[in-house]
Amino acid sequence: MLDNRRVADHPIRIIVKDDLERSRLTVFFRLLLAIPHLIALFLWSIGALVAGIVNWFATLIKGRSPKGLHDFLASYVRYATHVYAYVLLAASPFPGFGGERGYPIEVEIDPPELQSRWKTAFRILLGLPALVLATVLVGSWGGGGARMSEEDGQFAADLFSSVGVAWTIAFLAWFACLARGRMPRGFRDLLAYVLRYGAQAYGYLFLLTDRYPNSDPHDPPSREPVPEHPIRLRVEDDLRRSRLTVFFRLLLTFPHFLWLILWSLLSLVVAILNWVATLLTGRPPRVFHRFLSAFVRYEVHVLAYLLLVANPFPGFVGKSGSYPVDPELPPPEPQSRWRTAFRVLLAIPAFIVTSAIGTAAFVAAFLAWFAALATGRMPEGLRNVGAYYLRYTAQEQGYGVYLLTDRYPYSGPAEYEEPEEMEEPGEAPPLAARA
Amino acid sequence: MQLGRNGRLVFLGALLVVLAAAWAAAAVYLWESRVPGNLSPPDLDVHDEFTRGELARASRYERFLRIELLLSQVALLGVLGLYAWRGHRLMRESAAGRIGTGMLLGMLGLALVWLVQVPFWLLELWWQRRHGISRAEYPEAILGTWLGLGGEFLFICLAILVVMGLAGFLRDRWWAVGAPFFIGLALLFVFVYPYLLPNLGSLRDRELTAEARQLADEQGIEPIPVKVEEVRTFTTAPNAEAAGLGPSRRIVLWDTLLTGRFEQNEIRFVIAHELAHHSRNHLWKSVGWYALFAVPGAFLIALFTRRRGGLSRPEAVPVALFVLVALQLLAGPVQNAIGRHLEAEADWVALETTEDPDAARALFRRFATTTLSEPNPPLWSQLLLDTHPTLLDRIKLAEAWERENGE
Numbered sequence: 082m083l084d085n086r087r088v089a090d091h092p093i094r095i096i097v098k099d100d101l102e103r104s105r106l107t108v109f110f111r112l113l114l115a116i117p118h119l120i121a122l123f124l125w126s127i128g129a130l131v132a133g134i135v136n137w138f139a140t141l142i143k144g145r146s147p148k149g150l151h152d153f154l155a156s157y158v159r160y161a162t163h164v165y166a167y168v169l170l171a172a173s174p175f176p177g178f179g180g181e182r183g184y185p186i187e188v189e190i191d192p193p194e195l196q197s198r199w200k201t202a203f204r205i206l207l208g209l210p211a212l213v214l215a216t217v218l219v220g221s222w223g224g225g226g227a228r229m230s231e232e233d234g235q236f237a238a239d240l241f242s243s244v245g246v247a248w249t250i251a252f253l254a255w256f257a258c259l260a261r262g263r264m265p266r267g268f269r270d271l272l273a274y275v276l277r278y279g280a281q282a283y284g285y286l287f288l289l290t291d292r293y294p295n296s297d298p299h300d301p302p303s304r305e306p307v308p309e310h311p312i313r314l315r316v317e318d319d320l321r322r323s324r325l326t327v328f329f330r331l332l333l334t335f336p337h338f339l340w341l342i343l344w345s346l347l348s349l350v351v352a353i354l355n356w357v358a359t360l361l362t363g364r365p366p367r368v369f370h371r372f373l374s375a376f377v378r379y380e381v382h383v384l385a386y387l388l389l390v391a392n393p394f395p396g397f398v399g400k401s402g403s404y405p406v407d408p409e410l411p412p413p414e415p416q417s418r419w420r421t422a423f424r425v426l427l428a429i430p431a432f433i434v435t436s437a438i439g440t441a442a443f444v445a446a447f448l449a450w451f452a453a454l455a456t457g458r459m460p461e462g463l464r465n466v467g468a469y470y471l472r473y474t475a476q477e478q479g480y481g482v483y484l485l486t487d488r489y490p491y492s493g494p495a496e497y498e499e500p501e502e503m504e505e506p507g508e509a510p511p512l513a514a515r516a
Numbered sequence: 517m518q519l520g521r522n523g524r525l526v527f528l529g530a531l532l533v534v535l536a537a538a539w540a541a542a543a544v545y546l547w548e549s550r551v552p553g554n555l556s557p558p559d560l561d562v563h564d565e566f567t568r569g570e571l572a573r574a575s576r577y578e579r580f581l582r583i584e585l586l587l588s589q590v591a592l593l594g595v596l597g598l599y600a601w602r603g604h605r606l607m608r609e610s611a612a613g614r615i616g617t618g619m620l621l622g623m624l625g626l627a628l629v630w631l632v633q634v635p636f637w638l639l640e641l642w643w644q645r646r647h648g649i650s651r652a653e654y655p656e657a658i659l660g661t662w663l664g665l666g667g668e669f670l671f672i673c674l675a676i677l678v679v680m681g682l683a684g685f686l687r688d689r690w691w692a693v694g695a696p697f698f699i700g701l702a703l704l705f706v707f708v709y710p711y712l713l714p715n716l717g718s719l720r721d722r723e724l725t726a727e728a729r730q731l732a733d734e735q736g737i738e739p740i741p742v743k744v745e746e747v748r749t750f751t752t753a754p755n756a757e758a759a760g761l762g763p764s765r766r767i768v769l770w771d772t773l774l775t776g777r778f779e780q781n782e783i784r785f786v787i788a789h790e791l792a793h794h795s796r797n798h799l800w801k802s803v804g805w806y807a808l809f810a811v812p813g814a815f816l817i818a819l820f821t822r823r824r825g826g827l828s829r830p831e832a833v834p835v836a837l838f839v840l841v842a843l844q845l846l847a848g849p850v851q852n853a854i855g856r857h858l859e860a861e862a863d864w865v866a867l868e869t870t871e872d873p874d875a876a877r878a879l880f881r882r883f884a885t886t887t888l889s890e891p892n893p894p895l896w897s898q899l900l901l902d903t904h905p906t907l908l909d910r911i912k913l914a915e916a917w918e919r920e921n922g923e
Contacts, residue, residue, distance in 0.1 A: 323609045326620075329627045332666045336619060336673040393611035394620040404611050 092191035092290040093158070095277035099185035101266060103173050103258040111168060111255070114175065118164045121178050129157040133287045140201045140288045146193040154287045155190040156180040162188045162280050165219070169251040170258055171272035186273060188280050196291040208286045210448045211294045215282035217444045218275045220245015247275045249437035250492070253430050266308075267493035274298045274494050296445065296462035298469045298494035307495045311411035311486045312479045314381070314472035318391050318405045320461060322453040330389065330450070337383045340397055348376045352483050359421050359484050370413040373483040375399035380478065381408045381471050388446040389459055390467035406468065408475040416487040428481025431490045435470075435477045442470035469494055539808060546804050547854075549861045550796065550868075557912035558919065562892045565911055570884050570891075577647050577888040581640065582897055588636035589845065595632045596838040599625050603834030604824070615680045618830035622672040625837040630665045637661060644751075647888055652750040676833065683818075683828035690827060691814035698814070699807045703761070706799055710760040713768065715746035721774070724783060728767065731788045734869045735795035742767045742787065744774065753887045754778065756786050758793035765794055777886060781875035785866055792865035798858045805854055813843050848900065855903035863910055867917040876914040880907045 107114060136150045146154075160180030166172040172185040200207060254268045281294035326333060355369040365373075379399030385391040385406035395404050420427065445466040453459050476490035562571065606624055610617040641657050644650035652660075678697055682690035710716075719725050719742040729739045747755075747770045754773040759766050767790045773783060793799065817827070820839045824832035867873060884891050884907055891907040898906060905913070 323606070325606070325624060325627070326609050329624070332627070332662070332669055333620070333623055335666050335669050336623075339670060393609055394616060396612040396616050398613075403613075 091281060091295055092194070092292055093277075093281045093284040094189045095162075095273055095280065096187040096189060097185070097269075097273050098187065099172050099264075099269060101264045101269060103170065103262055103264050105259055105262050107173070107175070108170060108255060108258040111170060115164065115168045118167065118176065118178070122161060122164050125157050125160060129154060129287065132157075136288050137201065137204065140196055141198060144198055144201075145195050146288050148193055151193040151289060155284075155289055158190065158280050158284050158287065158289065159188045161283070162186065162276050165247070165279070166272070166276055169247050169272050169276075170254045170264060171269055171276060173264075186276060190284060190289055194290070196288065200291045201288060204286065204288060207293075208282065211282040211285060211296075214296060214441070214444060214448065215279050215294070216245065217441045218246050219279045220248045246437045246441050247272060249433060250275075253433060265492070266305075267491050270493035271298075296460070297465045299465050300462070307493065308491055310476060310491050311414075311488055312472075312476045312490075313409045314468060314475060315407045315409055316390075316405065316468050317407075318459075318464065320459045320464060322389065322392050322457055322459050324454055324457055326392070326394070327389065327450060327453045330387065333394065334383065334387045337386070337395065337397070341380065341383055344376055344379065348373060348483070355484055356421065356424070359416055360418060363418055363421075364415050365413045365484050367413055370485065374410045374485060377410065377475055377478050377483060377485065378408055381406065381475050384474065385467070385471055388442055388467040388470070389449050389453055390446075390464055390471060392459075406471060408472070410475075410479065411486055414486070416484065420487045421484065424481060424484065424487075427489075428477065431477040431481055431492075434490070434492050435474055438470045438473055442467045539812075542804065542808055546801050546808070547857065549857060549864075551861050551864045551913075552920070555916050555920070557909070557916045560908060560912055560915065562908050565881065565908065566884055566891050574884055574888045574890040577643070578890040578893060578897075580643055582893075582901065584636055584639055584643070585901065588633060591632050591636070592629060592841065593838075593845070595628050596625065596834075596841050599628055600835045600838035604831035607830055610830075614684070614828070614830060615677060618676045618680045618827075618833045619673045621830055621833040622676045622837065623669045625834055626665065626668050626672060630661065634658065634661070649753050649888060650751050651748075656750070679827050679836075680830070680833075683826055687828060688818050688822060688826050691811070691818045695807075695811045695814040698810055699803065702806050702810075703803050706759075706803060707761045707764050710743075710764050710766040710768070713743075713745060713759070716743045716768070717746065718742075719744050719769065723780070724787065727784050728787050728791070731784070731791050731869050732795075735788075735791055735865065737791070737795045740765045740767055740791060740794055742769065744769050744771050746771050748772050748775070754883075756790050758790040758799065761799055767791060767794075778882060779875070779878065781870075781872055782879040782882065785870050785872060785875045785879055788866035788869045789862045792862040792869070793858070796858075796861055796865060798862065801858065805851070809847055809851070813840070813847075816843060852899065852901065852903050856898075856905050859904045860909075860913060863905070863913050864917065867914060871921075873914040873918040877911050880910045880914070883907055 132150055132153050136146055136154060139150060140146045156179065158180075159182075160176075160178070163172075163176035163180065163184045163186065166184070166186035167174075167176050174185065176184055250268050250271055254264060254272075257263075257265050257268070278294055278296060281290075281292075284290055285292070285294055351369055351372055355365050355373060358369065359365045376399060378401060379395075379397070382391075382395035382399065382404045385404065386393075386395050391404060391406040393405065401407065401410075445463040449459055449463040449467075452463070472495065473490055473492065476486075476488075479485035480488065480490055566574075603621060603625060606621060607617055610620045612620060637657065638654065641650055641652060641654065645652075675698070679690060679694050682694050682697075686693060719728075725742060728742045732739045743766050745768050751770075752772055753770075754777070755770045756773060757768050759768055767787060769783070769786070773786065778786075817836050817839050821827050821832035821835050824835050826832060827836060863876070867876060870876075883889050889907055893902065893906060904910075
């Protein structure tokens with residue numbers, strides 16, 4: 082059901098030709114401008130639902146989706162992606178109403194092919210996990226069930242974790258685009274990933290293909306080089322999982338939770354001292370930096386274990402290079418005093434993004450739990466959703482709380498790189514992947 | 517001065533004799549009881565005390581549970597035996613260093629035990645529900661044991677941290693420091709236990725509260741708070757316990773005892789019995805007994821784990837788990853005997869305080885119907901499984917007290 086073939090081979094692909102330029106005027110009124118498209122999409126959806134049911138019977142009988150129905154449903158998926166891309170600010174131009182080709186966030190869908198009748202018969206059941214993940218990634222209109230009675234901060238966190246990754250990013254992007262007239266690349270790439278997964282999930286449900294959606298955020302690699310960041314994640318995991326430790330994973334993490342809580346209390350105190358010292362001297366003191374780096378590393382190790390991103394039980398000291406999923410952290414460097422002074426405020430968008438990606442990562446881990454128990458292996462795509470979250474968390478914590486760097490976290494999915502290319506002389510061991 | 521080989525053997529032999537004598541002296545001291553040693557309980561016929569129906573129902577109920585318990589113990593030993601043999605292979609699932617890997621292996625051992633025991637718990641629950649003893653739902657019971665397993669994980673991690681930490685520099689002599697540590701931990705646990713009990717409220721019956729004060733006074737101790745634990749949502753069985761040490765001392769009555777099935781004088785006897793556990797220092801004595809078993813137990817674990825390099829090495833942890841459980845099973849009959857001895861003394865003190873053997877007899881007879889305890893189970897079951905005297909023995913003790921005191 083879940084395979085690890087590259088998304089470039091997938092019959093449903095996203096082509097990004099967006100130049101990141103945004104018109105402030107259309108961004109400001111984006112939701113209102115999209116109203117005609119939202120009405121059209123609603124009407125299309127009714128037709129697509131009927132066509133989808135007819136297509137299911139036809140594919141079950143013939144073993145292949147009829148070309149007319151396939152083209153209609155492909156146009157629907159393409160159009161829905163255009164509309165979402167427009168509303169979510171992943172693309173700038175006002176899209177056409179017929180799902181015409183050539184949009185900056187374009188969907189390519191292969192012509193109909195033979196499909197397994199078994200997979201067709203149970204398609205809704207098989208597609209359920211993908212639908213769950215797509216819902217978490219894309220979200221839904223209205224934003225789910227955040228309760229107004231909650232405290233303000235808690236309410237905001239609940240809201241952003243319930244509206245889905247895409248809407249959270251779009252909300253933040255709206256301010257960024259208005260301020261700069263440009264879409265931050267990390268946001269755009271993250272939205273492109275979300276839209277690609279959504280298109281593949283709905284394409285799978287509508288029988289446009291029997292290839293399962295690929296949840297890997299790092300696949301395909303970005304065409305442009307990803308911005309360098311001093312905090313990176315090294316992933317040396319071989320995807321093998323012990324069924325026994327997977328089954329008891331949550332409970333096995335209990336001692337680490339306890340230790341993490343104790344350590345985090347001390348880290349908070351050190352973080353405050355570190356902030357004062359960095360503000361005064363313009364550079365974090367080495368002793369604080371080392372202590373806080375170990376804490377961030379340990380936090381990532383524990384989360385990697387909990388979220389099934391790695392297999393072995395982690396150590397308790399956050400030792401560098403001791404775990405297959407390990408953040409690479411920079412040495413103490415001079416930092417801007419202005420950025421240091423307002424660091425927590427500046428990091429608020431990053432905290433929100435972490436909360437949104439974290440929800441997706443936890444859902445991915447929940448789904449992966451069943452897969453790993455059944456197969457003894459972690460699906461690579463789901464593993465990489467978790468790795469993406471861990472990399473962003475390390476960057477967010479390193480920037481916003483512990484001042485390990487003053488470089489803002491990069492929110493886009495970073496590409497895979499071959500181990501040989503990443504390896505530097507004298508560095509061991511070879512890296513399987515970096516996120 | 518250096519001792520030769522023979523000198524060392526003599527020294528070790530003498531040390532062993534001294535330690536054994538100290539152990540025996542401590543055991544004799546702890547065994548001391550208010551129940552007269554020359555007491556000869558009357559020879560009662562179980563059929564005179566209980567109806568044929570009561571006996572048949574209780575016998576049927578308990579027979580099933582006994583078989584289930586024995587099978588579960590066999591399965592437990594089997595799985596831990598296998599784990600002791602092959603468990604070290606799971607070391608590859610850890611990147612946590614020596615102690616962290618030991619923790620993982622300890623937790624996985626308990627996890628396997630949990631997996632093996634789940635069918636037995638479900639079977640037991642089914643049987644208890646069928647007989648109206650339990651009201652717990654299956655998912656609720658599984659979730660409860662699952663969360664309990666989380667607590668066990670935390671405890672075993674602490675235990676392994678201490679043991680492997682000590683073994684790191686004391687090698688095979690870790691037990692000499694480790695055993696006192698665990699005795700201290702047991703003492704701490706007994707002290708804090710009353711604060712860990714959920715759903716605990718105060719006894720609202722003023723008459724019983726006043727009687728509890730009076731009974732405490734008669735037993736020569738300060739008044740002890742009587743608490744009521746809400747359990748009726750998941751069981752119908754009545755129960756009570758004495759908990760805590762010093763300022764944390766409590767008497768805990770299950771609310772199933774206060775539903776009107778028991779007369780006031782029977783509940784009064786229960787309170788007197790639980791107070792006797794405090795007045796006769798049974799909780800301190802229990803910790804004392806634990807200490808007497810913990811020291812040689814820790815020594816034996818250190819001895820049996822030597823072949824795996826001792827407990828400084830994580831691969832010894834599965835063996836240590838197996839040895840620990842095997843020792844507990846072996847010591848079970850002795851510990852049960854100690855438990856029965858303490859319970860008999862609590863009954864005796866309660867009889868002395870309440871001077872109401874009729875209430876005691878009525879209470880024990882009612883237990884046969886409310887808990888489905890078999891009044892006179894087979895001898896092997898008493899020796900291997902029972903932590904309390906049989907209902908018939910308790911009735912005999914009440915009769916004996918009555919006879920001794922000429923009432």
